[in-house]
Amino acid sequence: MTTAGPAGEVFDLGYQRYEGAREGRGRARSALFWDGVRISLGLGRSASQKVLPWLFILLAIGPAIMIVVIASFASQFGDAGEILGDFGNGSYFEFAFVPLLAFGVAVGPALLCPDRRENVLALYLVRPLTSYDYVAARSFAFLAVSLVVTYLPQVVIFATLTMTSRAPATYLTENWLDVPRFVASGFVISVFATSLAMAAASLTDRRAVATAGAIGLVLVLAAAAGLLHDVAGQAGRYLELLQVPPTITTVNNWIFGEEVGPLPGVAYLGSVAGFVALFAVVTWNRYRRVRA
Amino acid sequence: MSDSRTVNGTVRVHHLSKWYGPVVAVNDVSFEIGAGVTGLLGPNGAGKTTLLRMVAGLANPSEGTVEVLGKQVRNNPEVLARIGVLPEHDGVYGFMTGRQFVELNGRLSGAHDVTAAVDRAIGAVQLADAQHRALAGYSRGMRQRMRLAGALVHDPGLLLLDEPLSGADPRQRLHFMEIVRRLAGEGRTIVISSHVLEDVEAVADRILLMVSGKLAAAGDYRAIRRKLNERPFHLRVVCSDARRMAAALMETPRVDSVAIDGDGSLRVLSRDVEALQRAVPEVAQARGIRLMRFEPLDDTLESVFSYISER
Amino acid sequence: MTVLLRASNLTKRFGNTVALESVSFDVHDGITGLLGSNGAGKSTALRLFLGLLRPDGGSADFVGAGTADRVAARQRIGYMPEHDCLPTHVSAAEFLTHIAQVSGLPPHEARTRATDVLRHVGLGEERYRPMGGYSTGMKQRAKLAQAFVHDPVIVLLDEPTSGLDPAGRQEMLELIGRTGRDFGISILLSSHLMGDVERTCDRVIVLEGGHLAREGEVARLVEETETLVVQVHHGLDELMSTLGARGVAARLEGGAIVVDRATGEDMDRIRDAIVESGALLYRLAPRRHSLTEVFQSPGSAA
Numbered sequence: 001m002t003t004a005g006p007a008g009e010v011f012d013l014g015y016q017r018y019e020g021a022r023e024g025r026g027r028a029r030s031a032l033f034w035d036g037v038r039i040s041l042g043l044g045r046s047a048s049q050k051v052l053p054w055l056f057i058l059l060a061i062g063p064a065i066m067i068v069v070i071a072s073f074a075s076q077f078g079d080a081g082e083i084l085g086d087f088g089n090g091s092y093f094e095f096a097f098v099p100l101l102a103f104g105v106a107v108g109p110a111l112l113c114p115d116r117r118e119n120v121l122a123l124y125l126v127r128p129l130t131s132y133d134y135v136a137a138r139s140f141a142f143l144a145v146s147l148v149v150t151y152l153p154q155v156v157i158f159a160t161l162t163m164t165s166r167a168p169a170t171y172l173t174e175n176w177l178d179v180p181r182f183v184a185s186g187f188v189i190s191v192f193a194t195s196l197a198m199a200a201a202s203l204t205d206r207r208a209v210a211t212a213g214a215i216g217l218v219l220v221l222a223a224a225a226g227l228l229h230d231v232a233g234q235a236g237r238y239l240e241l242l243q244v245p246p247t248i249t250t251v252n253n254w255i256f257g258e259e260v261g262p263l264p265g266v267a268y269l270g271s272v273a274g275f276v277a278l279f280a281v282v283t284w285n286r287y288r289r290v291r292a
Numbered sequence: 293m294s295d296s297r298t299v300n301g302t303v304r305v306h307h308l309s310k311w312y313g314p315v316v317a318v319n320d321v322s323f324e325i326g327a328g329v330t331g332l333l334g335p336n337g338a339g340k341t342t343l344l345r346m347v348a349g350l351a352n353p354s355e356g357t358v359e360v361l362g363k364q365v366r367n368n369p370e371v372l373a374r375i376g377v378l379p380e381h382d383g384v385y386g387f388m389t390g391r392q393f394v395e396l397n398g399r400l401s402g403a404h405d406v407t408a409a410v411d412r413a414i415g416a417v418q419l420a421d422a423q424h425r426a427l428a429g430y431s432r433g434m435r436q437r438m439r440l441a442g443a444l445v446h447d448p449g450l451l452l453l454d455e456p457l458s459g460a461d462p463r464q465r466l467h468f469m470e471i472v473r474r475l476a477g478e479g480r481t482i483v484i485s486s487h488v489l490e491d492v493e494a495v496a497d498r499i500l501l502m503v504s505g506k507l508a509a510a511g512d513y514r515a516i517r518r519k520l521n522e523r524p525f526h527l528r529v530v531c532s533d534a535r536r537m538a539a540a541l542m543e544t545p546r547v548d549s550v551a552i553d554g555d556g557s558l559r560v561l562s563r564d565v566e567a568l569q570r571a572v573p574e575v576a577q578a579r580g581i582r583l584m585r586f587e588p589l590d591d592t593l594e595s596v597f598s599y600i601s602e603r
Numbered sequence: 604m605t606v607l608l609r610a611s612n613l614t615k616r617f618g619n620t621v622a623l624e625s626v627s628f629d630v631h632d633g634i635t636g637l638l639g640s641n642g643a644g645k646s647t648a649l650r651l652f653l654g655l656l657r658p659d660g661g662s663a664d665f666v667g668a669g670t671a672d673r674v675a676a677r678q679r680i681g682y683m684p685e686h687d688c689l690p691t692h693v694s695a696a697e698f699l700t701h702i703a704q705v706s707g708l709p710p711h712e713a714r715t716r717a718t719d720v721l722r723h724v725g726l727g728e729e730r731y732r733p734m735g736g737y738s739t740g741m742k743q744r745a746k747l748a749q750a751f752v753h754d755p756v757i758v759l760l761d762e763p764t765s766g767l768d769p770a771g772r773q774e775m776l777e778l779i780g781r782t783g784r785d786f787g788i789s790i791l792l793s794s795h796l797m798g799d800v801e802r803t804c805d806r807v808i809v810l811e812g813g814h815l816a817r818e819g820e821v822a823r824l825v826e827e828t829e830t831l832v833v834q835v836h837h838g839l840d841e842l843m844s845t846l847g848a849r850g851v852a853a854r855l856e857g858g859a860i861v862v863d864r865a866t867g868e869d870m871d872r873i874r875d876a877i878v879e880s881g882a883l884l885y886r887l888a889p890r891r892h893s894l895t896e897v898f899q900s901p902g903s904a905a
Contacts, residue, residue, distance in 0.1 A: 588885070
């Protein structure tokens with residue numbers, strides 16, 4: 001209601017009801033997802049919040065940068081591929097796996113822990129979404145970022161190797177399989193890192209504790225399996241499956257068509273899948289009992 | 293009941309100060325209070341809890357003295373035995389029964405003839421029926437009362453209660469206040485610190501109002517109100533002819549303003565409330581106006597509190 | 604009067620404790636108070652309406668939602684929890700925009716609503732600073748803002764004055780009153796303080812020990828009686844005798860003069876008696892009922 005006179009107008013600034021669109025659960029999930037992406041990259045926060053994600057991202061893509069530099073340099077002298085030898089898409093994850101996992105466990109908990117620690121979760125759970133929506137949106141947001149960080153370097157490496165080889169077209173036809181391979185392998189790594197991070201974040205309200213716990217778990221599994229291996233002899237082969245970092249690199253090599261042993265490659269994949277399932281159940285369970 | 297409880301000046305505080313580095317929590321406070329209920333009020337951070345802790349002997353003053361029953365409180369077990377404290381947050385062991393809890397307190401505070409003391413304390417808070425049940429099963433109000441019994445068991449002359457009613461519902465509040473009134477009637481000195489002014493208004497004989505570590509006002513809140521001369525008094529007058537009454541009142545000296553509300557009642561501001569208290573019935577009678585209502589509007593503890601805090 | 608929330612034989616247990624025992628009540632539009640001690644079932648009732656808990660028996664329905672979809676219905680309800688719940692490193696403006704989106708508003712509208720609502724609750728420049736640095740008063744305002752940024756039909760407030768000093772409590776109650784009356788948003792206010800309810804609510808529902816003890820209109824429960832109370836500063840005895848002489852049926856009660864069923868003529872006689880006796884009039888007003896009376900009558904043991 002405006003009062004318009006010859007010399008002036010007064011506008012109604014009182015409270016207005018909202019008559020616009022209400023997009024329900026879909027909008028809620030997408031808002032949480034994009035907010036999760038922002039948290040994963042430390043965007044829109046103070047500088048100190050950005051350090052951790054970008055530090056690990058840099059570490060993860062470090063090897064790729066190296067490979068690109070070497071390849072560009074080497075291409076002047078001959079076939080870059082030959083000079084690089086084993087360094088390429090197939091072996092990339094052997095170097096990048098640890099930083100990628102570190103990115104996961106260092107940054108992942110930021111998506112779940114602060115909301116519980118600061119009790120913001122209560123405010124989310126009374127919105128048009130379920131607690132599963134919440135945890136799924138947060139987890140997928142981190143997974144999405146992790147996949148980008150995982151794939152981007154591989155894409156750059158593949159492009160570089162193609163362009164710096166003597167005969168790019170030939171390189172492409174001979175090596176195009178590498179692309180679906182690194183997609184699959186990268187997917188395994190990202191899903192593993194994300195699910196581990198989310199599970200750790202579900203068990204404690206403190207980010208640092210979650211990170212430490214996740215690292216501790218990996219180390220303990222590796223050490224325990226190693227110990228038992230010496231003791232158990234034959235059956236010890238199966239205990240190898242519990243040693244997580246080597247198992248994942250084994251899966252990577254298996255995907256890229258290399259010989260793996262002593263167990264069949266699918267066993268290692270199964271082991272990783274098993275861990276992911278376990279972590280998912282832990283996370284699921286925590287958010288099943290809604291407490292606000 | 294010992295005589296020392298009925299002596300006036302149970303708590304005597306003299307130029308008391310307490311600072312933590314640059315933060316002055318209590319700043320040169322002096323007062324004297326005796327039997328009855330004293331309300332300790334103030335905004336957050338005014339220093340109420342620090343003051344109570346010094347009176348209870350739980351904190352040492354930076355300057356000044358605190359005397360209870362004529363003796364310094366510092367490191368004086370004899371005096372401390374005459375003080376009962378009910379802090380704001382206190383855990384109780386849920387597995388204990390109410391009686392066991394009070395007994396424990398009795399033994400710790402060196403009460404004589406613990407059994408009789410426990411009976412008396414539990415009787416005073418009217419929880420004899422529930423005393424053998426575990427505390428975990430008590431309602432909020434019952435737990436507060438049992439904690440009060442724990443603070444009472446050694447028959448203290450001075451009781452310090454910090455937000456004793458947080459979380460209690462109206463029925464529990466009324467019940468608790470009844471108990472407090474009765475204890476005060478026995479000659480004890482009770483200090484209640486609370487943010488809920490209506491509780492304090494209902495039960496306190498006098499108040500101590502602290503602002504930023506200093507004592508801003510003390511005594512009966514109505515008397516305090518009258519001393520705040522710079523604030524005109526607000527009164528509401530409902531009568532049969534508002535406009536004629538308003539005109540007549542405006543002719544009265546000492547009336548600052550008269551406003552007519554939407555419902556036809558008058559809102560009068562005056563710095564001399566006594567003059568108004570005489571004038572209104574006289575004016576009404578002289579002009580044949582029926583007087584239906586005459587009410588002070590800011591004579592409440594709430595108004596006094598906000599006026600003093602804002603000064 | 605529309606019913607917004609309905610509890611039907613609502614029961615909820617936590618282990619051996621019964622928080623709510625077959626409680627039935629309706630919450631209408633307007634400002635309703637839910638009064639009871641902590642542990643009487645108030646918070647439990649709120650959480651059941653919000654879908655944060657499932658009942659063990661009966662139901663707690665948000666009938667004013669306009670949809671049967673329980674999840675989508677939460678777009679029309681708001682919640683202000685008692686505890687701290689604001690992220691410390693985010694500003695109010697940013698958080699409100701985000702939470703408005705999580706409530707279903709498209710991004711552009713979310714930002715506009717957030718700005719407007721922050722103005723209505725009285726947060727100025729501070730809205731751009733991280734909430735970790737806010738004073739208690741500012742935090743309460745931000746908490747209230749997020750409860751109705753999405754223009755809900757009803758907002759549930761859990762002990763909104765908890766921990767506030769008298770000035771803060773007064774401000775919060777005024778803000779709540781404004782939200783209910785000026786903005787037209789219905790409110791269910793849960794509190795253990797009668798004063799909160801008396802000052803802001805139209806209706807009150809009283810819970811004691813998990814049962815419904817009383818419900819009704821606040822105005823009805825605090826309405827004036829026909830009994831007139833006269834308080835004077837001095838001259839009480841003279842006034843009593845003068846009143847007697849003029850034929851007014853007055854009695855003394857706790858230091859005040861009380862006249863039951865006072866008529867207009869009685870008032871005139873009282874006025875004249877005051878002038879004649881020279882008593883100094885402090886208060887002349889009808890006695891009001893008070894919510895306190897509800898609790899002085901026998902009820903479930905505390």
